[in-house]
């Protein structure tokens with residue numbers, strides 16, 4: 001595996017730190033968002049009001065939105081409905097790229113126009129990069145269950161070994 005496969009375009013503390021204007025200027029027209037710990041904190045039942053406002057702002061700016069989650073259908077559907085996001089993929093099996101691919105196709109954008117947002121290197125970033133999509137890595141919204149500790153440790157080790165994300169547009173690698 002090359003480091004390019006796990007290198008996000010940029011890293012931000014939260015979706016709220018993503019500048020919609022900047023993404024639009026860079027040519028992105030669709031945002032494909034992870035659900036757990038990106039939009040909704042662990043063990044919370046719904047997104048924070050600020051996240052709802054960010055989603056509304058993205059839609060108002062003209063972005064097409066999709067949720068692509070490895071979680072089960074009922075949960076993903078309930079949050080997508082809550083947020084007014086029509087396109088969603090559950091049981092996506094990220095980092096396998098098929099769920100992300102379905103979202104891109106459904107949103108009718110090119111892969112260069114789509115950007116993925118998620119909190120996990122080995123699912124969100126790797127899945128996006130396998131498909132040649134740009135990706136923004138967020139910090140997870142809340143502390144997670146103990147099983148994620150090892151994954152986070154591995155993420156930190158890998159990220160520590162690669163160059164900081166470049167500012168420019170990310171080129172597809174396949």
Ligand SMILES: [Mg+2]
Pocket residue numbers: 034035036037038118119120
């Ligand atoms: Mg997540």
